Amino acid sequence: MPEPSATADDPDRTRLGPAPAGPPPPGELADDEFGNALPAGTRLEEFELLSVIGEGGFGIVYLAQDHSLHRRVAIKEYMPSSLAARTQAMTVSVRSRRHAETFEAGLRSFINEARLLASFDHPSLIKVHRFWEGNGTAYMVMPCYVGRTLGEVLKALPGPPDELWLRALLVPLLDALETMHRADTCHRDIAPDNIMILEDGRPVILDLGAARRVIGDMTQALTVILKTGYAPIEQYGDMPGVKQGPWTDLYALASVVHFALTGRTPPQSVTRVVTDKYQPLVRSAAGLCGPAFLEAIDACLAVLPQHRPQSVAELRALLAAPAVGPAPSAAPPAAPVRSPPPPPQPPPPPLRATPPAGSPPAALPRPAAARSSGLWMAAAAVLLVGAAGLAYRLGRPAHAPTPAAEPAPVTTASAPEPQPAPAAPPPPVATAPAAPAASLPGSAASAQADPVTVSPASAPAVARTPERKTPPPSPPAPPRSAGNTPAPARKAPSDESPTLSPPEVSDRSVWSPDGRPPKVIRAQPPAPDYVTQLKCNDLLQKSALGDPVTDAERSFMRRECR
Numbered sequence: 001m002p003e004p005s006a007t008a009d010d011p012d013r014t015r016l017g018p019a020p021a022g023p024p025p026p027g028e029l030a031d032d033e034f035g036n037a038l039p040a041g042t043r044l045e046e047f048e049l050l051s052v053i054g055e056g057g058f059g060i061v062y063l064a065q066d067h068s069l070h071r072r073v074a075i076k077e078y079m080p081s082s083l084a085a086r087t088q089a090m091t092v093s094v095r096s097r098r099h100a101e102t103f104e105a106g107l108r109s110f111i112n113e114a115r116l117l118a119s120f121d122h123p124s125l126i127k128v129h130r131f132w133e134g135n136g137t138a139y140m141v142m143p144c145y146v147g148r149t150l151g152e153v154l155k156a157l158p159g160p161p162d163e164l165w166l167r168a169l170l171v172p173l174l175d176a177l178e179t180m181h182r183a184d185t186c187h188r189d190i191a192p193d194n195i196m197i198l199e200d201g202r203p204v205i206l207d208l209g210a211a212r213r214v215i216g217d218m219t220q221a222l223t224v225i226l227k228t229g230y231a232p233i234e235q236y237g238d239m240p241g242v243k244q245g246p247w248t249d250l251y252a253l254a255s256v257v258h259f260a261l262t263g264r265t266p267p268q269s270v271t272r273v274v275t276d277k278y279q280p281l282v283r284s285a286a287g288l289c290g291p292a293f294l295e296a297i298d299a300c301l302a303v304l305p306q307h308r309p310q311s312v313a314e315l316r317a318l319l320a321a322p323a324v325g326p327a328p329s330a331a332p333p334a335a336p337v338r339s340p341p342p343p344p345q346p347p348p349p350p351l352r353a354t355p356p357a358g359s360p361p362a363a364l365p366r367p368a369a370a371r372s373s374g375l376w377m378a379a380a381a382v383l384l385v386g387a388a389g390l391a392y393r394l395g396r397p398a399h400a401p402t403p404a405a406e407p408a409p410v411t412t413a414s415a416p417e418p419q420p421a422p423a424a425p426p427p428p429v430a431t432a433p434a435a436p437a438a439s440l441p442g443s444a445a446s447a448q449a450d451p452v453t454v455s456p457a458s459a460p461a462v463a464r465t466p467e468r469k470t471p472p473p474s475p476p477a478p479p480r481s482a483g484n485t486p487a488p489a490r491k492a493p494s495d496e497s498p499t500l501s502p503p504e505v506s507d508r509s510v511w512s513p514d515g516r517p518p519k520v521i522r523a524q525p526p527a528p529d530y531v532t533q534l535k536c537n538d539l540l541q542k543s544a545l546g547d548p549v550t551d552a553e554r555s556f557m558r559r560e561c562r
């Protein structure tokens with residue numbers, strides 16, 4: 001049996017089982033490998049478990065045979081291993097009575113997530129066929145997707161993907177997100193390891209990780225709730241006037257693009273509030289994609305939610321700006337191509353520590369190389385941000401357990417079969433040999449109930465824009481050329497802090513974290529201390545860790561941080 005693998009930086013320590021391609025050899029589910037997993041051959045309703053696909057910190061995913069519909073499926077069992085274990089034959093029990101409430105809240109969340117996902121039918125959004133409660137836990141039945149995570153796919157690429165590749169990836173993902181947003185919901189966990197690229201190239205957004213968020217929130221396990229490189233500031237806690245919405249998912253998706261292009265995520269949003277070292281892609285990835293595309297992605301990565309596109313439709317409009325270079329042909333390219341480089345751009349504003357003129361441009365790191373240094377930085381940043389998040393959260397009133405949206409009396413539900421994929425978008429990548437899981441940044445903190453709803457005003461049901469003047473490439477997107485575009489020079493990080501203004505708030509409907517209908521809140525004055533508080537948290541943390549604090553920072557602390 002193949003060794004289960006754990007990505008070095010996977011905070012959830014997901015252990016992957018064998019590829020779900022066929023029935024496992026006898027005895028594949030050895031107890032010592034998947035201690036909590038049910039053995040092969042176990043019957044759950046009309047399903048027979050065949051093998052373990054993977055085990056995260058909050059669930060086990062099995063390959064199973066549906067004996068009723070004669071097809072392979074994946075079944076996810078709610079199993080938060082830190083709180084519960086399999087005690088008797090099939091029953092899952094909490095390890096201790098003090099965990100009961102948290103376990104139960106996670107279970108409700110799991111069920112709510114299953115119900116929510118069952119209500120969608122989009123080829124790029126994970127489909128839940130049915131779910132039920134039993135054995136002290138709950139199960140959700142999904143199609144068994146065969147492919148690799150986007151993180152794995154990116155890691156296997158020889159260099160950064162080009163604009164056509166990225167557009168082919170984004171088009172279906174944006175459609176899928178829009179489907180959720182139209183239902184007043186957002187995903188809030190978009191990251192490369194949560195997007196699967198199927199064998200035909202179709203990307204599928206996987207689960208929402210609702211149970212993980214609720215349990216992490218209740219146990220104050222700050223480092224397992226958020227994927228810090230992908231989470232915008234509004235996911236770090238309840239802040240007056242700062243709401244989650246479609247712009248939250250757009251930030252995460254743009255971070256995915258940033259990761260694909262540069263091999264690293266943007267600086268963590270919460271640290272950007274203090275000192276924004278973000279280098280816009282329009283400069284840092286110039287030459288890899290057209291400026292219009294990069295500007296659209298940069299716009300999604302604005303620190304403050306109100307500075308980002310507010311909906312998928314708005315982002316589409318930005319992306320619709322004509323791409324530079326010849327329009328991609330509908331026919332498969334004869335050879336791997338990369339988007340032609342954009343015309344010369346005005347030189348970027350001077351940055352400190354700019355390499356001397358004439359020095360060779362630092363090559364954009366290949367994803368693999370970049371990721372190893374990104375991993376190191378992510379580890380340090382997780383510590384900092386986890387602590388900053390903790391400081392921030394400690395400043396908040398104690399937070400009652402946040403059960404999922406509503407009690408879920410449903411014990412069994414089924415969903416319609418998925419429709420055939422309507423004109424599935426072009427595959428972004430050719431299937432490549434299996435690669436080890438990509439190194440991805442870790443997680444940190446959040447504090448919201450699941451799922452979040454969005455008001456129609458926040459996410460207007462938009463008529464599909466007749467956008468895409470640059471048609472997405474319909475052929476299988478080429479893996480990439482061997483670097484026929486000069487790699488951009490890497491800029492030294494800017495030390496300049498952005499001019500921070502408090503969040504602007506206007507009258508509008510807002511996301512409601514508890515599933516209630518959206519309400520309109522009146523415009524309020526912006527929370528005056530929001531930015532200051534975050535900055536203070538960061539500085540206090542720096543000082544507590546013995547990190548150097550400048551005179552200016554010290555005087556800021558004396559003046560502002562009480």
Ligand SMILES: Nc1ncnc2c1ncn2[C@@H]1O[C@H](COP(=O)(O)OP(=O)(O)OP(=O)(O)O)[C@@H](O)[C@H]1O
Pocket residue numbers: 012014016020053054055056057058059060061074142143144145146149196206207209212
């Ligand atoms: N429907 C599916 N088909 C095929 N593989 C799946 C499916 N759902 C999940 N997987 C895979 O199973 C593994 C475990 O999934 P799971 O959602 O438990 O992982 P995770 O997101 O790391 O866990 P958690 O968030 O619970 O810590 C992952 O590798 C995931 O890609």
